[in-house]
Amino acid sequence: MGRGYIVEESVEKHLANLSTVAGxxxxxxxxxxxSAQRDFVVLAVQTPRRESEGPPEGQRGSNPxxxxxxxxxxxHARQVTRMLPGGxxxxxxxxxxxxxxxxxxxxxLKRLVLAVDKYMSKTRLWDLSEDDVTDRVTLHIxxxxxxxxxxxxDVKDPKCSAKPADWKYQSGISSxxxxxxxxxxxxxxxxxxxxxxxxxxKCLKDGLKRWAKQIESxxxxxxxxxxLDDSELLSGPKKSTRGSQRHTxxxxxxxxxxxxxxxxxxxxxxxxxxxxVCVRGTVHCRAYIHSNKPKARHAAQAIKRDxxxxxxxxxxxxxxxxxxxxxxxxxxxxxxxxxxxxxxxxGLSVCDYVFPDETPTDVAERLKEILEWxxxxxxxxxxxxxxxxxxxxxxxxxxxxSDSL
Amino acid sequence: MLLTDDSTVIFRVRGMLDFSCQLDISNEKRxxxxxxxxxxxxxxxxSSESLVFLVCNSPVLLWPNKGxxxxxxxxxxxxxxxxxxxxxxxxxxxxxxxxxKKERKDASVVNLKLLMEVTEAGDGSAPSLCVLTRxxxxxxxxxxxxxxxxxxxxxxxxxxxxGLVGALRRQLLDMEDAVLRHRKGSSLLVPQAFxxxxxxxxxxxxxxxxxxxxxxxxxxxREVLHRKYGLPSDRPYFRRANAFHFPDEPYRDGYLRNPxxxxxxxxxxxxxxxxxxxxxxxxxxxxxRVDDNGWGCAYRSLQTICSWFQQQGYTERTVPTHxxxxxxxxxxxxxxxxxxxxxxxxxxxxxQAVLSHLxxxxxxxxxxxxxSELASKGRELANHFxxxxxxxxxxxxxxxxxxxxxxxxxxxxxxxxxxxDPHYTGGEDLQTITDKGWCGWKGPEFWDQNAYxxxxxxxxxxxx
Numbered sequence: 098m099g100r101g102y103i104v105e106e107s108v109e110k111h112l113a114n115l116s117t118v119a120g121x122x123x124x125x126x127x128x129x130x131x132s133a134q135r136d137f138v139v140l141a142v143q144t145p146r147r148e149s150e151g152p153p154e155g156q157r158g159s160n161p162x163x164x165x166x167x168x169x170x171x172x173h174a175r176q177v178t179r180m181l182p183g184g185x186x187x188x189x190x191x192x193x194x195x196x197x198x199x200x201x202x203x204x205x206l207k208r209l210v211l212a213v214d215k216y217m218s219k220t221r222l223w224d225l226s227e228d229d230v231t232d233r234v235t236l237h238i239x240x241x242x243x244x245x246x247x248x249x250x251d252v253k254d255p256k257c258s259a260k261p262a263d264w265k266y267q268s269g270i271s272s273x274x275x276x277x278x279x280x281x282x283x284x285x286x287x288x289x290x291x292x293x294x295x296x297x298x299k300c301l302k303d304g305l306k307r308w309a310k311q312i313e314s315x316x317x318x319x320x321x322x323x324x325l326d327d328s329e330l331l332s333g334p335k336k337s338t339r340g341s342q343r344h345t346x347x348x349x350x351x352x353x354x355x356x357x358x359x360x361x362x363x364x365x366x367x368x369x370x371x372x373x374v375c376v377r378g379t380v381h382c383r384a385y386i387h388s389n390k391p392k393a394r395h396a397a398q399a400i401k402r403d404x405x406x407x408x409x410x411x412x413x414x415x416x417x418x419x420x421x422x423x424x425x426x427x428x429x430x431x432x433x434x435x436x437x438x439x440x441x442x443x444g445l446s447v448c449d450y451v452f453p454d455e456t457p458t459d460v461a462e463r464l465k466e467i468l469e470w471x472x473x474x475x476x477x478x479x480x481x482x483x484x485x486x487x488x489x490x491x492x493x494x495x496x497x498x499s500d501s502l
Numbered sequence: 503m504l505l506t507d508d509s510t511v512i513f514r515v516r517g518m519l520d521f522s523c524q525l526d527i528s529n530e531k532r533x534x535x536x537x538x539x540x541x542x543x544x545x546x547x548x549s550s551e552s553l554v555f556l557v558c559n560s561p562v563l564l565w566p567n568k569g570x571x572x573x574x575x576x577x578x579x580x581x582x583x584x585x586x587x588x589x590x591x592x593x594x595x596x597x598x599x600x601x602x603k604k605e606r607k608d609a610s611v612v613n614l615k616l617l618m619e620v621t622e623a624g625d626g627s628a629p630s631l632c633v634l635t636r637x638x639x640x641x642x643x644x645x646x647x648x649x650x651x652x653x654x655x656x657x658x659x660x661x662x663x664x665g666l667v668g669a670l671r672r673q674l675l676d677m678e679d680a681v682l683r684h685r686k687g688s689s690l691l692v693p694q695a696f697x698x699x700x701x702x703x704x705x706x707x708x709x710x711x712x713x714x715x716x717x718x719x720x721x722x723x724r725e726v727l728h729r730k731y732g733l734p735s736d737r738p739y740f741r742r743a744n745a746f747h748f749p750d751e752p753y754r755d756g757y758l759r760n761p762x763x764x765x766x767x768x769x770x771x772x773x774x775x776x777x778x779x780x781x782x783x784x785x786x787x788x789x790x791r792v793d794d795n796g797w798g799c800a801y802r803s804l805q806t807i808c809s810w811f812q813q814q815g816y817t818e819r820t821v822p823t824h825x826x827x828x829x830x831x832x833x834x835x836x837x838x839x840x841x842x843x844x845x846x847x848x849x850x851x852x853x854q855a856v857l858s859h860l861x862x863x864x865x866x867x868x869x870x871x872x873x874s875e876l877a878s879k880g881r882e883l884a885n886h887f888x889x890x891x892x893x894x895x896x897x898x899x900x901x902x903x904x905x906x907x908x909x910x911x912x913x914x915x916x917x918x919x920x921x922x923d924p925h926y927t928g929g930e931d932l933q934t935i936t937d938k939g940w941c942g943w944k945g946p947e948f949w950d951q952n953a954y955x956x957x958x959x960x961x962x963x964x965x966x
Contacts, residue, residue, distance in 0.1 A: 288640035316563075323573055352620055353617050353618070356644070366643060367639050367689070369640075370524070370639065372634050373633075373634050377627070378628050378629030379622065379628075412631065427633050427635045428633065429632040430630060430633070431629075431631075
């Protein structure tokens with residue numbers, strides 16, 4: 098029988114509009130939400146052109162599928178994931194090829210799907226749990242007939258063969274998805290053994306992993322109540338999915354320091370350090386869950402993962418930036434702030450991260466480049482996070498240009 | 503056991519806090535102030551609005567520093583604290599049913615878990631990352647806080663919560679004290695909290711000790727405590743082993759504690775009960791995967807006695823195995839080396855020798871030439887339990903037993919013996935043990951009227 102994929106109608110239109118140069122191939126990502134019974138696809142994003150690309154693929158003598166840049170697709174997947182709120186992720190890959198390459202396309206799709214998953218799990222602060230769906234979808238579209246073939250691969254089992262899957266179009270899938278939000282205060286002090294760049298990064302990662310464990314095992318309150326894991330989030334009669342309001346749930350997270358291992362040490366663990374890194378401030382987190390009888394634990398998991406993702410993404414971005422400028426300097430650096438923009442047709446928000454010197458226009462450019470989406474600058478909500486900026490020594494309060502309060 | 507009236511509720515809050523501080527290795531004084539600052543930081547966390555108490559086994563969460571915000575509407579500042587019980591779902595293990603009757607007199611314990619809220623409403627400051635370069639030692643340890651508060655059931659919830667917050671702050675001060683006092687350079691010992699029951703019923707005193715420091719090194723601290731609470735200096739009250747055992751916490755080693763407490767004492771006219779003091783573990787045949795059926799009874803009685811000395815704080819030595827016991831007898835020259843690994847019986851003399859050699863305990867030996875004479879030893883046994891209170895090993899005929907107490911009438915001389923029988927081969931099932939009399943009250947006819955008996959009465963050293 099296989100898994101079922103419910104796909105937003107706008108995705109069908111988008112895929113239909115993707116045209117290829119004769120004989121060439123086109124890859125992209127499928128984005129959506131995964132649940133135990135079925136998956137929902139809300140977005141299809143074409144892989145952007147890599148700047149260092151040689152002549153367009155169709156003109157090469159060899160098989161264009163072999164040229165598929167698996168690494169580039171994976172990197173794109175990471176960038177796309179950074180722009181997604183919790184609960185929404187890269188569910189798989191699509192490939193548009195000429196009819197003669199249809200058969201080979203399957204093995205390329207498998208390679209892509211496994212590589213993307215591997216790449217993304219490298220930098221994640223959390224691990225997949227037992228009830229996570231590990232099937233990823235692959236969609237092959239023939240450029241001539243526009244016929245689509247949908248299969249899944251289990252990324253937990255690289256030797257597996259493709260399983261058939263159901264691909265169905267529907268409209269307004271995500272319009273009634275409940276959204277969970279919270280603002281998390283960060284107060285981390287991470288010791289650094291020596292200040293070389295790679296060691297700093299490693300210590301930071303270890304420190305974040307420790308913090309991540311606290312968040313993951315934290316108690317989660319939904320709208321001020323402690324709910325049992327399997328209790329239903331949406332009580333009451335099921336309203337029709339069309340035109341109904343999106344439920345918002347406020348989350349609170351309560352943590353405890355980790356229990357010491359058995360065989361407890363009787364003295365403090367002391368490390369010689371040459372410095373430390375502090376991460377402070379408040380981050381805004383948001384996640385979506387499906388509307389078909391969602392349980393409290395789905396909401397808790399989705400928001401917790403978003404909390405971990407948003408912090409690790411920002412730290413990664415800052416470090417990448419600093420490495421380009423010759424390594425991290427002492428003193429305070431602003432971490433990028435999170436901004437949100439609505440995804441048309443789905444009512445979901447996507448996000449981006451801005452450094453202090455960036456503007457809404459920069460955001461719009463990135464949204465276009467990575468998500469293929471023309472947003473208007475007014476739609477971008479820059480005010481979600483931290484209006485108060487603290488700098489060393491003096492206190493600076495800034496308000497945004499679009500001061501339409 | 504804590505004896506209190508029905509309306510007392512004991513609130514216990516426990517939690518883990520992360521102690522993490524940078525020690526300037528070059529400067530001693532700065533190291534001290536760094537530690538103090540770190541504890542101040544923990545204390546301000548306790549006083550912050552982010553502090554949350556989770557009532558265990560319930561959906562109730564309380565914010566004690568936020569005017570007692572809670573997750574349940576009906577619980578407000580003025581709610582009598584005993585109302586908390588309505589929200590707690592009691593875990594019903596099968597074995598608990600048997601003990602529920604006897605523990606009615608004990609105060610109920612409400613367990614709370616300490617948590618910190620990391621989410622907040624409204625805007626916070628923008629996130630930033632700060633890199634500091636400074637050569638230092640980073641010391642990190644998990645600190646486990648554990649506070650108790652005894653309240654009247656009608657006390658308002660707000661009072662209880664404020665009291666717990668105060669207790670937590672005071673405990674962190676005590677912990678800061680303990681860490682600074684026992685510090686050696688950048689070596690910091692983990693502070694641990696213990697609750698000790700005092701003779702005054704209903705009172706628990708909380709003391710902080712550094713982990714890993716032997717009891718012998720903490721003598722002066724105990725002396726201070728004995729003086730402070732006006733306690734005699736002839737027996738321990740503040741050794742870690744003396745810590746109060748909360749009724750809802752199972753013993754992890756699997757041995758039953760004080761099975762005699764679940765028995766109904768005999769009703770004899772003009773008689774009084776003279777029972778063992780404190781806590782012992784029931785040791786019997788076949789435990790610890792040692793098949794000593796038929797020969798190990800005295801060994802097991804000795805183990806019960808050792809467990810008593812350990813749990814009353816007289817020794818840190820764990821209960822010796824059969825092999826340890828046999829080796830001890832070889833070491834004092836009482837037995838040949840071939841004794842170790844054998845299945846030879848021992849008697850009260852050997853029990854006395856082992857107690858002396860392994861635990862440094864002296865014992866009195868009482869001899870009766872005939873079992874029938876035991877009935878006349880009421881005064882002596884009553885006196886032993888009243889003044890010393892240790893379990894008594896009795897060997898004679900071909901059997902060894904443990905006497906845990908007597909019911910004795912000074913007027914009529916009538917006597918009953920509270921016997922703990924080491925010949926039991928079953929599992930740790932309290933119901934079976936009490937129903938079938940493996941721990942039970944016996945009359946004088948229990949003894950072999952013609953055999954001679956030796957009793958070993960262990961003495962307690964005058965120490966704290």
